[in-house]
Amino acid sequence: MRPKISVVVTVYNEELxxxxxxxxxxxxxxxxxxxxxxxDDGSSDNTLKELYSNGHPRLKVVEFxxxxxxxxxxxxxxxxxxxxxxxxxxxDLQNDPSDIPAMLKLAExxxxxxxxxERANRQDGMILRKIPSLIANFIIRNTTSVSLKDxxxxxxxxxxxxxxxxxxxxxxxxxxxxxxxxxxxxITQIPVKHHARQFGTSKYGLGRTFKxxxxxxxxxxxxxYMQKPMHLFGNTGVLLFVIGVIINLYLVVLKxxxxxxxxKPLMILGxxxxxxxVQFITIGIIVEIQMRTYFESQQKKPYKIREIQKGEKLVx
Numbered sequence: 651m652r653p654k655i656s657v658v659v660t661v662y663n664e665e666l667x668x669x670x671x672x673x674x675x676x677x678x679x680x681x682x683x684x685x686x687x688x689x690d691d692g693s694s695d696n697t698l699k700e701l702y703s704n705g706h707p708r709l710k711v712v713e714f715x716x717x718x719x720x721x722x723x724x725x726x727x728x729x730x731x732x733x734x735x736x737x738x739x740x741x742d743l744q745n746d747p748s749d750i751p752a753m754l755k756l757a758e759x760x761x762x763x764x765x766x767x768e769r770a771n772r773q774d775g776m777i778l779r780k781i782p783s784l785i786a787n788f789i790i791r792n793t794t795s796v797s798l799k800d801x802x803x804x805x806x807x808x809x810x811x812x813x814x815x816x817x818x819x820x821x822x823x824x825x826x827x828x829x830x831x832x833x834x835x836x837i838t839q840i841p842v843k844h845h846a847r848q849f850g851t852s853k854y855g856l857g858r859t860f861k862x863x864x865x866x867x868x869x870x871x872x873x874x875y876m877q878k879p880m881h882l883f884g885n886t887g888v889l890l891f892v893i894g895v896i897i898n899l900y901l902v903v904l905k906x907x908x909x910x911x912x913x914k915p916l917m918i919l920g921x922x923x924x925x926x927x928v929q930f931i932t933i934g935i936i937v938e939i940q941m942r943t944y945f946e947s948q949q950k951k952p953y954k955i956r957e958i959q960k961g962e963k964l965v966x
Contacts, residue, residue: 656733661741666849692717767842883934891927
């Protein structure tokens with residue numbers, strides 16, 4: 651029988667958190683058909699030993715050969731999950747599995763494709779965790795049109811087909827709500843419990859704020875130009891090319907009038923703008939061809955249909 655929900659947990663050096671978290675998940679999902687998928691992201695402590703010795707009948711362990719990062723660990727866990735719905739959470743005991751049933755109930759109603767958690771009373775340090783998170787949340791909320799209070803909460807429940815289409819490359823796990831929105835998902839967020847870390851140390855710090863900004867640029871490209879890259883590179887290239895041509899024509903007129911234009915900074919600028927414009931236009935054409943190859947080689951469609959109704963359903 652297909653599980654109702656698969657709980658995907660990614661861990662890296664969390665040996666002391668393995669047993670208590672599995673017990674809490676089992677207690678929270680008692681009465682459900684479920685599975686627990688743990689992905690070990692190249693741990694160097696006894697995390698794997700704790701997982702392999704656990705003996706839980708519904709536990710599935712995915713062992714990475716080395717550390718690949720949280721995004722790819724999540725992707726691997728989602729790929730191995732077989733449930734109708736997929737819940738994701740961190741393995742540090744800060745997320746509470748007892749919130750999953752309420753989130754699953756919302757997702758089962760059919761109105762929402764993804765239910766995200768909001769750490770309403772976050773139990774983290776102010777300088778290294780809360781302030782970077784507030785900055786990142788503000789930037790993402792005001793640039794992506796995906797209005798959530800907390801983008802960084804790992805506790806989320808998705809429909810399985812949505813989760814498996816997210817494409818969590820690089821370090822895009824921070825942008826799961828944005829990626830889901832790009833897929834046309836209907837998203838809601840509810841307050842969830844958040845606990846202080848009991849064992850181990852956090853793997854995050856101020857440095858991730860800069861990673862968020864760089865990944866955000868990629869998200870903005872996905873949001874606006876994923877299916878029409880020529881509109882970005884082509885328009886920019888044409889603008890630069892036209893400005894360069896105007897500057898060069900002006901310099902030609904000066905030359906005809908007898909002025910010496912050799913070595914003028916304006917001439918260098920004009921040449922650079924023309925060359926830059928040609929390069930941008932060329933890049934746009936190449937990326938446009940790549941996007942067509944991406945869709946056509948995999949027989950993907952650049953659109954997604956939520957539902958088709960006909961006949962008697964139309965008059966229900």
